[in-house]
Amino acid sequence: GENVEQHPSTLSVQEGDSAVIKCTYSDSASNYFPWYKQELGKRPQLIIDIRSNVGEKKDQRIAVTLNKTAKHFSLHITETQPEDSAVYFCAAIIQGAQKLVFGQGTRLTINP
Amino acid sequence: NAGVMQNPRHLVRRRGQEARLRCSPMKGHSHVYWYRQLPEEGLKFMVYLQKENIIDESGMPKERFSAEFPKEGPSILRIQQVVRGDSAAYFCASSPPIGTTGQGGYTFGSGTRLTVV
Numbered sequence: 001g002e003n004v005e006q007h008p009s010t011l012s013v014q015e016g017d018s019a020v021i022k023c024t025y026s027d028s029a030s031n032y033f034p035w036y037k038q039e040l041g042k043r044p045q046l047i048i049d050i051r052s053n054v055g056e057k058k059d060q061r062i063a064v065t066l067n068k069t070a071k072h073f074s075l076h077i078t079e080t081q082p083e084d085s086a087v088y089f090c091a092a093i094i095q096g097a098q099k100l101v102f103g104q105g106t107r108l109t110i111n112p
Numbered sequence: 113n114a115g116v117m118q119n120p121r122h123l124v125r126r127r128g129q130e131a132r133l134r135c136s137p138m139k140g141h142s143h144v145y146w147y148r149q150l151p152e153e154g155l156k157f158m159v160y161l162q163k164e165n166i167i168d169e170s171g172m173p174k175e176r177f178s179a180e181f182p183k184e185g186p187s188i189l190r191i192q193q194v195v196r197g198d199s200a201a202y203f204c205a206s207s208p209p210i211g212t213t214g215q216g217g218y219t220f221g222s223g224t225r226l227t228v229v
Contacts (some may be wrong), residue, residue: 001170034218043203043220044155089154098143098207099168100218102155 002027006103021106024072024092031095038087118221133140133189144187149201158229
């Protein structure tokens with residue numbers, strides 16, 4: 001089955017700097033890659049996603065890139081703000097399947 | 113649209129009791145997934161259901177855990193004879209079929225935090 005690895009497990013950046021979180025997946029049949037943000041004690045919320053027919057997608061300060069050949073995808077947050085502090089999860093789903101497989105999560109801390 | 117509704121939000125059970133967690137998917141969603149999250153850990157897949165069918169239960173412990181999604185009513189995750197190790201947050205998510213135009217991700221409920229004492 002699919003396996004998703006996420007790095008780093010913790011990340012601390014200064015407010016205003018950029019943050020990058022990286023994930024790799026094992027199954028080349030995976031074709032959908034969402035990113036979720038989970039604040040303390042709350043539900044995971046979808047913040048951005050990308051499909052395998054696209055190499056990059058951007059939404060304001062958040063962008064995701066996908067390298068199908070290398071089987072990795074990354075989340076980029078620019079001009080970080082204190083409210084970006086949370087745990088971020090990447091995930092992947094195999095074409096034709098329904099089960100999302102999550103990475104281990106990255107705890108992002110934005111230092112003022 | 114009320115989103116994915118889970119109840120109760122918090123549940124305390126003594127060792128050996130049964131825990132029942134409920135999940136009502138978003139309107140129009142026919143797929144339900146249950147995930148378990150231990151403190152400071154990630155989301156571990158447990159089971160995927162459609163109405164009246166278990167599609168994938170590869171993440172469910174073989175004993176004490178069961179899930180259903182009846183034709184009418186919410187999906188239920190049942191844990192029998194709970195032990196302290198069952199203490200976790202249990203999240204339910206729902207989705208339309210993957211690939212439906214404009215939709216692809218799951219929507220999560222607020223979770224049920226189970227504490228076994």
